[in-house]
Amino acid sequence: MKTYEDLEGDGGSNIIGQVVELGEKLRSRLDKIKYKVALMSGKGGVGKSSITANIASCLADRGYKVGILDADLNGPSIGHLLGVGNDVQLNMKDDGLEAGIGHQGIRIMSMEML
Secondary structure (H helix, E strand, O other), rough: OHHHHHHHOOOOOHHHHHHHHHHHHHHHHHHHHOOOHHHHOOOOOOOHHHHHHHHHHHHHHOOOOOEEEEEOOOOHHHHOOOOOOOOOOOOEOOOOOEEOOOOOHOOOEEEHOO
């Protein structure tokens, strides 16, 4: 039986090429976003989602285009905090998922919507 280290190449899956292609696609999409803010913590329950919802709401009130990516796997709550719950759904496009649009025009992409 061979171990991972014994394998040569990728078995024809082109996994390296796929990862590179997806990385370039992600970079291209992120380049279109002028400002990006990441909010994270190693501990749960410290108010990350509350802060995110409040900042997003304030920026949207001032006329900024705002989008939120809630990548919390265990307890995504941004839809609930913004008052849209499961009413906002992600839309499938040819080039991937499109964020749902909540109140104040805030674009929302959350694990709770999948």
